Amino acid sequence: MADAGEPEGPERKDDIVKAKQEGKELTKEEKQRLRKEKKQQKKSKEKKDDKPSRDSEKEKKPASAASPAPQTPTQPPAQKAPSAAPAPVPVPASETPSAADKPAKSKAELKAERRARQEAERASKGKKGDVGPQAAPGKPKAPPSELQPVVKRLPEHVQVDNPEVLKKLAKKLERQQIPLRSDYGYKVSLFSHLHQYSRKAPLTQQLGIPSTVIHPAIVRLGLQYSQGIVAGSNARSVALLHAFKQVIRDYTTPPNEELSRDLVNRLKPYISFLNQCRPLSASMGNAIKYIKKEISNIPSQCKEEEAKRKLLNCIDCYINEKIVLAAKAIAKYSIEKISDGDVILVYGCSSLVNHILCEAFEKNRKFRVIVVDSRPRLEGREALRRLVQKGINCTYVLISAVSYILPEVSKVFLGAHALLANGYVMSRVGTSQIALVAKAFNVPVLVCCETYKFCERVQTDSFVSNELDDPDDLIVTRTGTTQLEHWQEVPSLGLLNLVYDVTPPDFVDLVITDLGMIPCTSVPVVLRVKNVDQ
Amino acid sequence: MELQAVLMAAGGGSRMTDLTYNTPKAMLPVGNKPLMWYPLNLLERMGFEEVIVITTKEVQKMMSTDPKMKLDVKMKLDVVCIQEDGDMGTADALRHIQQKIKTDILVVSCDLITDVALHEVVDLFRAHNATLAMLMSKAHEFTETVPGQKGKKKTAEQRDFVGVDQSGKRLLFMANEADLEDGLSIRKSIMRKHPRMHIKTGLVDAHLYCLKKAVVDFLADNKSISSIRGELVPYLVRKQFSKTTNCPKIKDDAEDQNQKKNDGSTNHGHSSCLSFSLDRSCWNDHRGDMSEAYHGGKLRCYVHIMDEGPCYRVNTLAAYIEANRLAPKLFEEVPVHPSAVISERCQMGSDSYIGAMCQIADKTSIKRSTIGNSTTVKEKVKVANSIIMHGVTIEEGCNIQGSVICSNAVIGRGADLKYCLVGNGQQIEPEGKDHWHEHTP
Numbered sequence: 019m020a021d022a023g024e025p026e027g028p029e030r031k032d033d034i035v036k037a038k039q040e041g042k043e044l045t046k047e048e049k050q051r052l053r054k055e056k057k058q059q060k061k062s063k064e065k066k067d068d069k070p071s072r073d074s075e076k077e078k079k080p081a082s083a084a085s086p087a088p089q090t091p092t093q094p095p096a097q098k099a100p101s102a103a104p105a106p107v108p109v110p111a112s113e114t115p116s117a118a119d120k121p122a123k124s125k126a127e128l129k130a131e132r133r134a135r136q137e138a139e140r141a142s143k144g145k146k147g148d149v150g151p152q153a154a155p156g157k158p159k160a161p162p163s164e165l166q167p168v169v170k171r172l173p174e175h176v177q178v179d180n181p182e183v184l185k186k187l188a189k190k191l192e193r194q195q196i197p198l199r200s201d202y203g204y205k206v207s208l209f210s211h212l213h214q215y216s217r218k219a220p221l222t223q224q225l226g227i228p229s230t231v232i233h234p235a236i237v238r239l240g241l242q243y244s245q246g247i248v249a250g251s252n253a254r255s256v257a258l259l260h261a262f263k264q265v266i267r268d269y270t271t272p273p274n275e276e277l278s279r280d281l282v283n284r285l286k287p288y289i290s291f292l293n294q295c296r297p298l299s300a301s302m303g304n305a306i307k308y309i310k311k312e313i314s315n316i317p318s319q320c321k322e323e324e325a326k327r328k329l330l331n332c333i334d335c336y337i338n339e340k341i342v343l344a345a346k347a348i349a350k351y352s353i354e355k356i357s358d359g360d361v362i363l364v365y366g367c368s369s370l371v372n373h374i375l376c377e378a379f380e381k382n383r384k385f386r387v388i389v390v391d392s393r394p395r396l397e398g399r400e401a402l403r404r405l406v407q408k409g410i411n412c413t414y415v416l417i418s419a420v421s422y423i424l425p426e427v428s429k430v431f432l433g434a435h436a437l438l439a440n441g442y443v444m445s446r447v448g449t450s451q452i453a454l455v456a457k458a459f460n461v462p463v464l465v466c467c468e469t470y471k472f473c474e475r476v477q478t479d480s481f482v483s484n485e486l487d488d489p490d491d492l493i494v495t496r497t498g499t500t501q502l503e504h505w506q507e508v509p510s511l512g513l514l515n516l517v518y519d520v521t522p523p524d525f526v527d528l529v530i531t532d533l534g535m536i537p538c539t540s541v542p543v544v545l546r547v548k549n550v551d552q
Numbered sequence: 553m554e555l556q557a558v559l560m561a562a563g564g565g566s567r568m569t570d571l572t573y574n575t576p577k578a579m580l581p582v583g584n585k586p587l588m589w590y591p592l593n594l595l596e597r598m599g600f601e602e603v604i605v606i607t608t609k610e611v612q613k614m615m616s617t618d619p620k621m622k623l624d625v626k627m628k629l630d631v632v633c634i635q636e637d638g639d640m641g642t643a644d645a646l647r648h649i650q651q652k653i654k655t656d657i658l659v660v661s662c663d664l665i666t667d668v669a670l671h672e673v674v675d676l677f678r679a680h681n682a683t684l685a686m687l688m689s690k691a692h693e694f695t696e697t698v699p700g701q702k703g704k705k706k707t708a709e710q711r712d713f714v715g716v717d718q719s720g721k722r723l724l725f726m727a728n729e730a731d732l733e734d735g736l737s738i739r740k741s742i743m744r745k746h747p748r749m750h751i752k753t754g755l756v757d758a759h760l761y762c763l764k765k766a767v768v769d770f771l772a773d774n775k776s777i778s779s780i781r782g783e784l785v786p787y788l789v790r791k792q793f794s795k796t797t798n799c800p801k802i803k804d805d806a807e808d809q810n811q812k813k814n815d816g817s818t819n820h821g822h823s824s825c826l827s828f829s830l831d832r833s834c835w836n837d838h839r840g841d842m843s844e845a846y847h848g849g850k851l852r853c854y855v856h857i858m859d860e861g862p863c864y865r866v867n868t869l870a871a872y873i874e875a876n877r878l879a880p881k882l883f884e885e886v887p888v889h890p891s892a893v894i895s896e897r898c899q900m901g902s903d904s905y906i907g908a909m910c911q912i913a914d915k916t917s918i919k920r921s922t923i924g925n926s927t928t929v930k931e932k933v934k935v936a937n938s939i940i941m942h943g944v945t946i947e948e949g950c951n952i953q954g955s956v957i958c959s960n961a962v963i964g965r966g967a968d969l970k971y972c973l974v975g976n977g978q979q980i981e982p983e984g985k986d987h988w989h990e991h992t993p
Binding site: 250260 | 553598600669681830832833
């Protein structure tokens with residue numbers, strides 16, 4: 019709702035291509051642009067220098083074909099890092115160098131260049147002045163447009179290998195006085211569009227020690243994120259909300275400013291800082307959206323003390339409703355699904371799944387648990403500790419043994435980092451493998467996820483949007499020898515430490531949320547209902 | 553505000569009385585800058601804007617007249633004077649300024665010369681919500697011969713036994729050799745929680761501590777603790793593992809939920825929020841037993857041990873000489889101050905530093921030495937490996953090697969000093985031959 023009337027120019031060109039591909043109805047302006055493009059192509063064909071113009075055409079086509087691809091997976095509006103205009107810039111940029119390379123520049127090519135430049139300018143101007151619904155038919159989104167008159171424009175995802183995007187990010191961080199964290203080590207080429215940071219180079223190295231720009235609670239939080247002390251979707255969101263509570267408590271409205279506007283601006287650099295420490299999760303993004311909405315809804319005549327009290331109350335309510343009570347509700351539903359004599363398989367350490375199992379054990383269900391773990395994080399050890407401390411009968415295996423142990427298993431309970439709008443489950447790397455093997459053995463897979471982790475992003479593979487952890491974590495010392503210690507010196511060696519992967523809905527049998535037990539494909543319905551509520 | 557810096561500059565320099573009986577330790581020249589300039593520079597480089605300086609009236613007077621302090625130090629210095637002979641320990645001094653302290657503090661000693669990346673220490677303090685974070689460094693051997701002492705001095709140095717856990721960050725055990733009567737005893741509760749402990753003895757305590765505000769409040773109530781290093785730190789380290797969940801004062805974070813809203817402190821209620829999120833986090837600082845992160849303890853002490861890089865505490869004569877050798881290199885001092893007058897036929901080594909308004913005459917040779925401000929060196933003088941402080945006059949034909957000459961001394965003509973220590977305002981008679989390892993206070 020906040021993004022009404024701001025369709026971005028880059029998407030328009032791609033919309034046309036995509037819309038054509040989907041056979042949807044084109045609006046008048048889109049038709050006009052198509053006509054112009056066709057004319058341009060015809061003119062360059064008619065001229066003598068066929069080869070260079072065809073080349074420039076070919077450059078245009080794959081460029082425009084490539085740009086829809088990065089466009090489809092988008093991230094929740096809370097994601098700040100990349101901004102809008104990368105797509106039109108590469109497209110004419112690819113055309114002009116190709117034309118410049120050819121020895122003879124014909125008049126047609128000059129005209130084509132000029133045309134392309136004009137279109138780029140119009141695209142960037144169009145960004146500001148366009149009417150919202152015009153871009154709506156171009157977007158292949160699940161929620162139908164009749165319920166939502168405006169479709170949210172989700173910003174582009176991370177594009178680290180695009181220097182323009184990086185420059186924009188650097189400028190934005192400079193404006194907010196936050197240091198830029200530099201990438202570390204060689205990145206595997208398929209994932210070169212993602213950030214890869216080293217844990218040994220924290221962001222606080224570049225900050226002054228008594229941090230004045232960033233609130234100390236946020237600096238502490240950022241450190242805890244980057245060192246992995248606070249890890250796990252729920253833990254990170256809860257810690258974030260508590261830190262924001264502290265910020266609000268210490269906040270005073272400067273004179274001639276309104277709390278509702280100034281506080282939101284105050285939070286923006288903090289969010290950038292946290293994003294630099296560790297990329298924000300979907301649940302954090304939703305929490306931030308909620309807080310920003312609450313802050314902007316504060317009436318201007320409200321006194322500061324009362325406003326702060328209200329905000330703190332809102333945050334407490336959010337934590338209580340969306341996390342604590344949701345966990346209780348999910349536990350209640352899940353316990354119905356756990357019967358005596360069950361053998362339950364869990365993967366990694368999900369706070370929600372641990373909670374469910376502990377509750378079920380307290381309700382005297384007789385079951386045993388198999389904890390599956392994987393390197394390098396080995397989070398399963400922590401899950402194992404918590405379950406055994408309760409008294410639950412546990413077995414511990416590594417993920418390589420999953421197919422050997424699955425014949426014994428009756429159910430698989432998985433936690434989720436986020437649930438995407440097309441029903442895919444984003445979770446710790448290895449989850450999709452477990453779901454796949456479980457499907458092969460016909461073992462039911464149940465995913466437990468609170469509704470505040472539902473996200474409007476759409477993703478079908480784990481490459482496009484992921485997180486790269488510190489590659490040095492993969493260096494293991496066994497009896498004093500570290501074979502991979504000097505991996506950076508070998509030029510053809512790259513270490514990849516992925517954090518998340520995406521499981522298709524065919525492998526998931528049931529999603530247990532606080533709203534009930536729904537099939538994976540009903541996630542967009544929940545999102546739609548949530549949006550209407552808001 | 554996150555951290556307040558406190559500089560302890562009231563120390564007497566009891567281990568180098570030859571140098572400090574006239575000049576207070578904080579103002580001893582090292583590389584032609586007063587000693588307390590170095591920690592102040594470190595704080596300034598890190599981004600501090602205000603420092604509370606606890607010192608004596610004498611030092612305060614000298615500070616206001618010293619040009620280096622006035623020009624180079626851009627921070628706001630809040631000078632608090634205490635009685636010189638009041639026998640105030642560092643903890644007593646903290647108690648004295650308790651009213652000024654509003655947030656967590658960073659206590660630095662005036663005799664610390666280092667270029668450590670302070671964020672390493674402070675990050676431990678922040679990330680683990682620690683009560684104490686301190687800095688230690690591997691001890692460097694002092695290679696220079698110390699003047700005034702015959703032969704290699706092997707002091708019965710009181711060793712510190714420092715026990716850290718496997719990660720090398722958590723401080724488990726700290727004791728001085730003097731306090732251990734017949735052996736090192738470690739409590740079972742520590743061994744149960746941390747079965748692998750590394751005990752190190754070759755470490756130098758840099759006297760740089762990050763302390764929570766609650767500790768200062770605790771000090772206000774417990775007047776028996778008078779020294780930070782000697783009493784407070786071992787107490788805190790011991791209290792990490794005590795059964796009765798620590799003294800209530802320090803653990804007030806968890807109970808003090810939301811009472812003081814306008815208090816700038818960021819700690820109240822934080823540890824309860826931290827434990828709420830840690831409950832859901834899949835992280836643990838140790839493994840192998842059934843307990844949660846940090847073993848559920850609320851009081852944690854951390855240490856950052858510097859492996860490489862300079863870190864000196866200038867509290868003995870040997871350290872002073874070593875510091876003079878190395879400190880100017882740290883800060884890329886200009887070897888010759890622009891206002892010094894040096895004649896052309898003077899041979900100056902590249903390792904030498906000449907202070908302001910010096911006058912060096914012909915045919916002198918100055919190697920590996922530091923010469924203070926307003927010093928006059930006459931012809932045919934050979935100065936090697938020495939430290940000459942301010943206002944000294946060296947007459948012709950002297951030969952000074954490996955010595956320390958304090959301020960305003962006069963070395964007569966033709967004197968021959970090797971490894972001597974000449975006190976303040978002393979006069980060495982001319983033609984004094986073969987002074988060797990002498991000590992004239």
